Amino acid sequence: MSSRLDGRFSGAEDYSEGATHYDVQNKRRASVVEEARKRRTAVVREADVVIEDSPLRRMRRGVYMGADGVRPTDVMATDLHEIPAGATSTIHRHSWDAVMWVTAGTGWTEINGVRVDWKPWDTVYIPAWSWHRHGNESAKDARYMSWSVGPMFEYFGLALLEDAGDEPFAQLPPPPKSAASNLLGDRLDPADPYARRLTRLLNSRVDTSDSRLHTAWDDVTPRVTKRGARSMFLVDESIGYRTSGLTAVMHELAPGRWQARHRHGGDAYLYVVKGHGHSDIDEDSYTWAEGDLIVVDHWCWHQHFNDDPEATTRLIRVHNADSIFDLMSTLLDPLPLLEEPPQLDGPDLTGFVWPDPLDGRPPTD
Ligand SMILES: [Fe+2]
Numbered sequence: 001m002s003s004r005l006d007g008r009f010s011g012a013e014d015y016s017e018g019a020t021h022y023d024v025q026n027k028r029r030a031s032v033v034e035e036a037r038k039r040r041t042a043v044v045r046e047a048d049v050v051i052e053d054s055p056l057r058r059m060r061r062g063v064y065m066g067a068d069g070v071r072p073t074d075v076m077a078t079d080l081h082e083i084p085a086g087a088t089s090t091i092h093r094h095s096w097d098a099v100m101w102v103t104a105g106t107g108w109t110e111i112n113g114v115r116v117d118w119k120p121w122d123t124v125y126i127p128a129w130s131w132h133r134h135g136n137e138s139a140k141d142a143r144y145m146s147w148s149v150g151p152m153f154e155y156f157g158l159a160l161l162e163d164a165g166d167e168p169f170a171q172l173p174p175p176p177k178s179a180a181s182n183l184l185g186d187r188l189d190p191a192d193p194y195a196r197r198l199t200r201l202l203n204s205r206v207d208t209s210d211s212r213l214h215t216a217w218d219d220v221t222p223r224v225t226k227r228g229a230r231s232m233f234l235v236d237e238s239i240g241y242r243t244s245g246l247t248a249v250m251h252e253l254a255p256g257r258w259q260a261r262h263r264h265g266g267d268a269y270l271y272v273v274k275g276h277g278h279s280d281i282d283e284d285s286y287t288w289a290e291g292d293l294i295v296v297d298h299w300c301w302h303q304h305f306n307d308d309p310e311a312t313t314r315l316i317r318v319h320n321a322d323s324i325f326d327l328m329s330t331l332l333d334p335l336p337l338l339e340e341p342p343q344l345d346g347p348d349l350t351g352f353v354w355p356d357p358l359d360g361r362p363p364t365d
């Protein structure tokens, strides 16, 4: 008598075409990369970003990168937001964090009941799970860019968003705790592995609730880096922020100069605040101008050039390297995930006098 298990025990091969673990897994992995390659973008032009009304949020939005528009992403999303003169948005919160950078106008953002007033070129940080709303009490529309790690949370199935309309903050529920704080106190015996987990999660780095929230442009400190740009930290652990991994820095390139060539894993987005230039990304070259977003999406040699012979150009670089990239470095060790030529090819800046950081800022009233 034969059974369908005979082959399994006799050692007979059963490479059921396409159905084995090996086939299924390979096919799935190939399609992930194929899909990601189809989505590759080098520069999102400001002119291609459609600004739409969002009556639900009482604001307007233009999607640079993200599934709400035509360029879906896996890790970060980038949007332009407009708060009409006199408008106040609804209050909402989400499981991911985000960075805002004000391009024009004045306004405020209330974050967990704390009001942050902002003006052009200020940076505001929205911690994960914080209740936040925006307002504009002026007679002119206000605009800001945002970068969030919402897509990464969606990828992991952990993206949650709650909108509470006009509910005052005091009546809204607190964020979920990172550990069962009701079990704290003398019951946390380090000899108990469950107690050790609770303690660790309570002190977890992703508890962003004690983060700094605001970098006023008036307070930034510019420093020239070895790669040849003058850089200002906007959101970084070194200036008091605690994020899920998002960092933001402004890079300023001297007239006709560039930043040293390099490559790394992970996405990096560069928003062009001022000036024009081009980026060499592997074999190709892409021009860009004010309002565009340069997308360096992974492991390609890249170098950014300021094509203006007279004035500096300013770019805001945002990436999520401090979480996913660090993790990938560990997972892929000993593969290096950041490469630079043995000699950095930064420009000669001898004698160049950098402009006042306040030069070119839009009106602040
Ligand atoms: Fe938000």
Ligand SMILES: [Fe+2]
Pocket: 262, 263, 264, 268, 296, 302
């Ligand atoms: Fe880079």
